[in-house]
């Protein structure tokens with residue numbers, strides 16, 4: 001029996017953890033299970049999606065392996081327990097990058113499919129599963145290979161369904177060709193939210209990647225001030241002739257390590273406000289064509305192993321919302337609520353989403369997404385989060401289940417209107433109802 005938690009703030013959940021080496025082992029575990037089974041990758045979802053109290057957690061890390069990369073198509077077949085870090089360390093020197101990268105490389109391919117993760121390029125390239133050609137899914141009724149055109153309901157039912165349709169054991173991904181391991185990046189300081197959203201609405205199309213870091217503690221005329229960074233992969237002509245493709249730094253273990261859990265109260269309104277201020281002032285007002293490494297642009301947090309310990313013993317709540325593009329009112333009201341609530345919040349991340357994919361429970365919807373990081377502690381925090389939920393639901397939006405640990409289940413059907421389709425699919429693939437998680441139980445999925 002092992003105790004597992006999410007990356008942010010979740011209660012420990014005691015379960016039996018098993019590490020299958022292949023599909024047959026997974027079939028066997030599912031056939032014998034009676035009390036609930038869920039897959040787990042690298043545990044980077046912030047909440048309780050990859051834990052199941054009293055049941056069996058399938059540690060997917062044994063399902064590894066990286067096949068050859070097809071030089072013509074960029075297709076590669078990998079075990080679902082392969083981390084994006086391991087894949088990139090092989091693919092980048094050969095001139096291939098992952099088509100969609102979340103903010104950390106320390107996630108598995110299985111976890112990326114289960115959350116249908118998005119990156120800084122959703123406005124251009126969509127979510128992770130739009131670049132999956134096929135996957136192997138093991139369910140309590142058997143194993144199957146599915147793809148966007150081969151059993152599409154099972155494929156799109158699995159994309160974003162947080163492991164609730166089965167265990168992904170293998171996937172064939174389409175990679176993105178790159179000429180160098182650098183990006184050409186533009187940085188702009190935006191004085192307030194209007195300036196930021198206008199810049200993103202007009203200029204994002206010229207950049208494959210776009211992300212804004214918003215100071216959610218600034219108020220008044222500075223509300224929503226932000227630093228916007230946008231980039232494209234650098235071509236050989238952008239670099240000097242000697243530049244080589246290399247594995248992106250940092251290495252798997254990160255370069256710095258937080259050695260202890262920070263004392264309670266280290267992160268408070270004063271310290272976080274000071275950090276946000278210093279960070280905003282340090283950023284250049286306008287900088288063009290800076291060459292930045294893949295690691296620094298996509299995965300800056302990976303440079304610091306165990307950075308979440310900085311939040312102290314009570315941990316962090318991540319809250320990520322997506323709302324349709326109806327003028328940005330909800331984003332403004334969410335930032336206003338936070339800025340005036342007394343809840344300290346680190347730099348928030350604002351991105352634009354392009355059209356949704358057909359994933360039944362996939363998170364992105366066309367419009368805006370805002371991700372907030374808040375240390376657990378302030379008495380107002382639960383009320384602020386409930387108020388955020390109400391704003392999001394009223395605007396036809398949703399919260400990201402990969403980051404959730406506390407959503408009121410009454411909001412779920414409005415946020416995810418295709419729950420019934422998922423329920424029918426699960427009844428077909430898993431008639432005994434073996435697959436479940438603490439998240440599914442909490443939200444009544």
Ligand SMILES: Cc1cc2nc3c(=O)[nH]c(=O)nc-3n(C[C@H](O)[C@H](O)[C@H](O)COP(=O)(O)OP(=O)(O)OC[C@H]3O[C@@H](n4cnc5c(N)ncnc54)[C@H](O)[C@@H]3O)c2cc1C
Nearest residue numbers: 041042043044045102103108110111114117118162163168
């Ligand atoms: C620093 C940081 C930055 C992040 N940035 C982003 C971002 O930019 N965009 C984004 O979309 N997400 C982001 N995330 C969230 C993260 O990408 C997702 O939570 C992802 O699912 C984590 O993958 P994992 O391998 O750690 O899976 P886990 O956290 O272990 O599990 C997540 C879900 O995947 C399921 N799962 C895992 N393996 C399998 C499998 N083999 N078969 C079926 N289901 C499986 C689990 O059951 C669970 O429901 C970030 C997380 C962190 C910590």
